[in-house]
Amino acid sequence: MIALEDQIRGCIAGGLQGKPPAYGSEQLTQLVSYVTSLSQGKPLDMGGKPQ
Ligand code: HEM
Structure with missing residues (x-):
């Protein structure tokens, strides 16, 4: 699991070179x-298929 903090920090460091x-x-x-506010009311969907 990647926490939202980690993903955002990774995107700023990598994607934005910041x-x-x-x-x-x-x-x-x-x-x-x-970012959390954007997902309010949306179903949780991790994608993929269970093995
Ligand atoms: C403030 C929030 C965020 C900012 C400013 C941001 C910014 C970016 C930037 C600039 C890139 C590079 C895009 C490119 O090279 O074309 C990127 C890539 C990516 N971001 Fe974020 N991001 C944010 C949040 C998130 C979140 C919340 C997720 C997932 C939950 C995420 C997942 C990804 C992934 C998977 C990529 C790689 C996409 C690819 O290379 O096709 N990002 N992000």
Whole structure:
């Protein structure tokens, strides 16, 4: 499992070639809150097929 914090930090470091906000920082908390808000009311779907 990859936490949302880890994915966002990874995207900023890799995809954006930027300096990811520190764990526990206000900036990271706000990005996590924003991305979480986008999924409100949507069904949880991990994709793939059970083996
Ligand atoms: C603030 C939130 C985020 C930002 C700013 C961000 C930014 C980016 C950027 C710039 C890339 C590179 C795109 C490219 O090279 O064309 C990327 C790739 C990717 N991101 Fe994010 N991302 C964010 C959140 C997420 C989240 C929440 C997930 C998954 C739950 C995610 C999954 C991925 C994946 C799988 C890729 C690779 C896609 C590919 O190479 O085709 N990202 N992200």
